[in-house]
Amino acid sequence: MKLLLLQVSLLLFLLKTTNGEVLFSSLPRSLVVVASAMEGQVLKAGEDSITVSVGLNQTVTNQTDESFKKVKVKLCYAPVSQVDRKWRKTHNDLKTDRTCQYMIYDRPYDGKVEEFKWDIEKDVPTATYFVRSYVYNDADEEIAYGQTTNDKKSDNLFVIQGISGRHMSIDIASACFSAFALLSLVGFFVIEKRQSKIKS
Amino acid sequence: MEEVVQNPDNNDRKFALPVDSEHKATEFRLLSVSTPHMRAFHLSWISFFSCFFSTFAAPPLIPIIRDNLNLTATDIGNAGIASVSGAVFARVAMGTACDLFGPRLASSGLILLTAPAVFLSAIANSPAAFLMVRFFTGFSLATFVSTQFWMSSMFSPTVVGTANGLSAGWGNLGGGVTQLVMPLVYSLIHNNIGSTEFTAWRIAFFFPALFQALSAYAVFFWGQDMPDGNYNTLEKSGEKHKDSFSQVLYHAVTNYRGWILAVAYGYCFGIELTVDNIIAQYFFDRFDVDLNTAGIIAASFGLVNMFSRPIGGLFSDFAAKRYGMRGRLWMLWVVQMGGGLLCLLLGKIGSLGLSVAVMVLFSVFVQAAEGLTFGVVPFVSRRSLGVISGMTGGGGNVGAVLTQVIFFRGSRYSTEEGISLMGVMIMCCSVVIMLIYFPQWGGFFYGPKKGVTEEDYYLSEWSAAEKEQGFHKMSLKFSENSRRQRGRKGAAVPVQSDPPTIV
Numbered sequence: 001m002k003l004l005l006l007q008v009s010l011l012l013f014l015l016k017t018t019n020g021e022v023l024f025s026s027l028p029r030s031l032v033v034v035a036s037a038m039e040g041q042v043l044k045a046g047e048d049s050i051t052v053s054v055g056l057n058q059t060v061t062n063q064t065d066e067s068f069k070k071v072k073v074k075l076c077y078a079p080v081s082q083v084d085r086k087w088r089k090t091h092n093d094l095k096t097d098r099t100c101q102y103m104i105y106d107r108p109y110d111g112k113v114e115e116f117k118w119d120i121e122k123d124v125p126t127a128t129y130f131v132r133s134y135v136y137n138d139a140d141e142e143i144a145y146g147q148t149t150n151d152k153k154s155d156n157l158f159v160i161q162g163i164s165g166r167h168m169s170i171d172i173a174s175a176c177f178s179a180f181a182l183l184s185l186v187g188f189f190v191i192e193k194r195q196s197k198i199k200s
Numbered sequence: 201m202e203e204v205v206q207n208p209d210n211n212d213r214k215f216a217l218p219v220d221s222e223h224k225a226t227e228f229r230l231l232s233v234s235t236p237h238m239r240a241f242h243l244s245w246i247s248f249f250s251c252f253f254s255t256f257a258a259p260p261l262i263p264i265i266r267d268n269l270n271l272t273a274t275d276i277g278n279a280g281i282a283s284v285s286g287a288v289f290a291r292v293a294m295g296t297a298c299d300l301f302g303p304r305l306a307s308s309g310l311i312l313l314t315a316p317a318v319f320l321s322a323i324a325n326s327p328a329a330f331l332m333v334r335f336f337t338g339f340s341l342a343t344f345v346s347t348q349f350w351m352s353s354m355f356s357p358t359v360v361g362t363a364n365g366l367s368a369g370w371g372n373l374g375g376g377v378t379q380l381v382m383p384l385v386y387s388l389i390h391n392n393i394g395s396t397e398f399t400a401w402r403i404a405f406f407f408p409a410l411f412q413a414l415s416a417y418a419v420f421f422w423g424q425d426m427p428d429g430n431y432n433t434l435e436k437s438g439e440k441h442k443d444s445f446s447q448v449l450y451h452a453v454t455n456y457r458g459w460i461l462a463v464a465y466g467y468c469f470g471i472e473l474t475v476d477n478i479i480a481q482y483f484f485d486r487f488d489v490d491l492n493t494a495g496i497i498a499a500s501f502g503l504v505n506m507f508s509r510p511i512g513g514l515f516s517d518f519a520a521k522r523y524g525m526r527g528r529l530w531m532l533w534v535v536q537m538g539g540g541l542l543c544l545l546l547g548k549i550g551s552l553g554l555s556v557a558v559m560v561l562f563s564v565f566v567q568a569a570e571g572l573t574f575g576v577v578p579f580v581s582r583r584s585l586g587v588i589s590g591m592t593g594g595g596g597n598v599g600a601v602l603t604q605v606i607f608f609r610g611s612r613y614s615t616e617e618g619i620s621l622m623g624v625m626i627m628c629c630s631v632v633i634m635l636i637y638f639p640q641w642g643g644f645f646y647g648p649k650k651g652v653t654e655e656d657y658y659l660s661e662w663s664a665a666e667k668e669q670g671f672h673k674m675s676l677k678f679s680e681n682s683r684r685q686r687g688r689k690g691a692a693v694p695v696q697s698d699p700p701t702i703v
Contacts, residue, residue, distance in 0.1 A: 084272035086485075087263070096488075122396040125267035165268055165398025166323055173406070174323050178316035181413050185312045188420055192305060196432035 021093045022142050027134075030065075031146025032057045033073070035131045037158035045162045046122040052104060054133045055113035057146060067143060068109040070136040073116070074100035076147070078157045081127035094142055100132055109135055126162040215427065222677045223427035224356040228363055236424040237354045241363060243423050244303075244347040245370040247311055247415040251340035252374030253381075254318045254408040255283055256476060256502075258334060260379045260495050261386060261401045265330070268398040275327040280477040281604050282335040288597040290342035295590020298349040299448045302431035304423040307346035311416035314340040318409035322402040340412070345593045347371060349586050352578040353426050357682045358517065360578050361528075365513020365571035369505045372567070375476050376502020378408070379495050443583070443671075451661045452587035457580045460632045461573055461588075462595025467629045468536060468569035470599020471543070471622065475501055475566075478608050479559070482615045487552045497556060501563045508564040512571020524687025525579065525641035529633060532572040533644070536630040539565035544623030547616040570596075579638070579682060582675040583661040641685050648686070654679035 036051040037043060043050065052073055056065055076099045082088045091097040104118045132147040149156045216234035217225040225237040232238040258265065262276060271279075290310070297306035317336035324330045347367050355363040385407050390400035425431045452458055480498035483489050489497070512535065519527030542562035549555045573592065580588045603625070607618035637643030639652040658679045662672040 084274055085266075086273060087266070123267075123398065126270050162268065163396065163398055164325055165396065165400075165402055166325065167399065170399070170402055171323055174319045177406075177409065177413070178319045181312050181315040181319070181416075184413075184417070185309060188305070188308065188312070192432060195430075 021095055023092045024094055024097065025092055027142060027145045028060060029146060030057050030060055030144035031133050031135065033131055033133045033146040033148050035148045039156050040158065042159045042161055043120060045120045045124045045160055049117050049119045051115060051117045052131055053113055053115040054146065065111060067137045068135040069138055071109045071133060072106045073104040073131060073133045075102035075104055075129050076100035076132045078128040078130055079153055120160060122163050124160055124162055126160065128157050128159050130157050219427065220356045220681050222681060224354055226356040226358060228355065228359045236427055240350055240354045240423060241367055243419050244350050245367040247307060247419050248343050248347045248371030249374040250412040250415040251311060251343050252371055253378045254412050255338050255341055256375040256378045257382050257405065257408045260382045264397050264401045269324065269327055269330055271327050271330065277609055279331045279334045281601060282331050283338040284473045284597050284600040286335050286338040287341040288594045290339045291345050291593035291597065292587065292590040294342040294345040295586040296445065296449065298346050299443060299584060299586035300445060302425035303346040303350035304419060304425050304430065307343045308416045308420040310342055311340060311412055315409055315413045318405060318412060322405045344368060344371065345590045348574055348589045352585055358684055361513040361516035361575035362510065364574040365510040368574065369509025369567065369571065372505040372509060373503065376499045376505060379499035383495065448584045448587055451581060452584035452591060455581055457636050458588045458591045460636050461577055461592045463629055463632050464536065465573050465592045465596040466599025467626045468539060468566050468573065469596035470603060471626060472566055473600035474603045477604065478615065486616060501559060504560060504563045505567050508567035509571040512568030513575055515568065516572045516575025520685060520687065522688050525638050525685045527687060528575050529636055529644050532569065532576065533630055533633045535565055535572055536569040537627055539569055540623050540626030540630065543626055544620050547620030579685060581661060582658045582678045654682050
């Protein structure tokens with residue numbers, strides 16, 4: 001049984017790799033994505049939420065959604081937040097593309113217009129974003145996409161304000177320990193002075 | 201803790217280790233913690249380790265910090281340069297402080313003074329704040345100088361290379377260990393305690409901060425400046441003259457050998473610091489490994505310090521047994537050139553496995569060169585040992601700033617081009633080693649001048665008036681003990697001549 005599983009997974013793995021890379025430029029814009037976040041709006045991580053709806057793009061002809069098996073909706077960085085930050089770079093090869101790093105939802109595709117409310121998680125950093133959705137086939141490859149912004153990614157962008165991660169307790173502990181360190185330093189000098197007085 | 205106080209003129213063996221006439225240990229026993237020699241060794245390497253650990257605590261957590269503080273690649277690069285530039289002047293200042301106040305007070309003082317910068321890293325909220333905390337934390341790397349000074353005060357010339365190499369190497373280890381430990385501490389706080397990412401890294405910084413502060417206390421309460429006592433004790437009893445700052449500084453800056461060694465150190469230790477800052481990124485970008493793998497490779501560069509720097513010190517002492525000071529200089533040049541060659545090669549290699557192998561070999565040579573440099577430093581000056589150590593150490597950081605600014609900022613060179621060019625620069629700059637000449641022992645090309653003794657060299661640092669008052673006693677003892685630097689061919693003890701002024 002174990003051997004069989006190993007062989008099957010090896011086969012699947014090989015199939016995946018021999019299938020090659022998926023390029024973003026090859027994907028049709030088959031989906032319509034609408035998000036509740038408006039142009040220029042500032043949302044707070046850990047407090048606010050975004051409602052996203054994804055549906056089939058009726059204006060695109062000659063397509064069928066038979067091969068759509070899974071849909072994923074992601075939060076993506078706008079170009080302004082990618083400047084001088086190689087770890088968020090856009091690559092055409094989707095395996096190495098780092099534009100979309102946060103998952104909003106990941107569901108099997110069921111043909112209806114999906115609406116989903118997502119609470120913005122606390123690990124989302126301060127940046128400018130848009131929302132993009134990919135649909136996947138059986139082999140878990142991207143076959144189509146949709147997004148809330150235009151092709152240049154200049155339109156309908158919104159801002160999320162990340163949490164600072166600071167808490168009152170950390171601030172106080174930090175200040176207290178620092179003060180204690182400096183006071184001990186003064187203490188050291190006092191002790192040294194006393195010692196040399198004793199020895200003389 | 202009680203001080204071990206001993207009359208320096210008393211040669212009774214009350215020490216756990218065999219000692220010379222200055223009561224410096226002539227043997228090095230790694231597993232001992234006997235007072236005062238081996239205890240000083242363990243205190244100095246652990247406290248220096250904690251400073252290195254704190255200074256390089258940020259790099260492994262950068263993927264989290266850069267999102268929290270909205271850093272750009274330029275911000276990250278600048279903070280990296282800032283982290284090593286503070287110590288340029290701090291190391292020279294530390295050298296002076298050691299000469300004047302003693303290594304125990306100087307190092308524990310600095311470590312405690314920079315601990316707040318590490319505590320305050322936890323509340324940094326912007327790129328500017330991040331740069332400031334890395335800058336001030338980096339000042340703590342000046343404890344390198346106090347480590348070397350302390351070892352040179354506790355160990356005899358025959359073993360000082362080994363003592364210096366081990367204490368510095370094991371201290372430098374902190375820069376490697378931190379790349380492994382900080383991510384672990386972070387995930388403990390994030391996963392097990394449940395803090396969010398942006399809170400977890402902040403709490404994680406309390407670990408290096410507390411470690412650093414505690415090591416300062418240990419040095420202050422358990423350490424001792426010299427085998428015979430602390431500076432304040434020895435000064436009161438008249439055994440140690442409280443030297444004049446301007447004289448100490450003068451004799452250091454006018455000794456050209458200090459400047460040459462500063463350049464040499466800039467091109468071994470400076471290279472190590474540069475590589476610590478850029479190597480993870482290099483492997484991540486060129487070979488497409490993930491961040492964790494890049495971190496492990498980066499860590500292994502620093503971890504090699506465990507044996508490679510001490511080996512440099514050992515090689516220095518070993519070369520000196522047979523060839524004296526000339527052997528130390530030849531070894532230094534050969535190893536430094538080897539490091540430069542491997543660096544040149546590293547940038548040219550395109551396969552991951554071979555690249556890692558060459559990188560590790562490169563790190564062995566670079567770190568051994570550091571050990572070999574500090575095999576020569578204790579002999580350049582006796583009176584101004586601290587400032588010379590500080591200048592050399594500071595030179596190391598200058599090298600780091602220079603190479604990062606020339607080769608690793610902006611997009612003029614790709615990282616691999618930068619690495620190869622850095623290798624060429626290492627080889628060119630090691631030529632200066634050939635210019636060092638000690639009249640009593642010789643130099644790279646020439647042998648010693650006939651009739652010149654160690655006393656002539658070391659006593660020329662004191663004026664006639666100072667000698668009349670007996671301030672030069674320590675230099676006299678050191679001269680005797682450094683006789684071995686003539687190597688096996690050294691003549692028997694010569695008759696003391698009228699000391700001419702030696703440049």
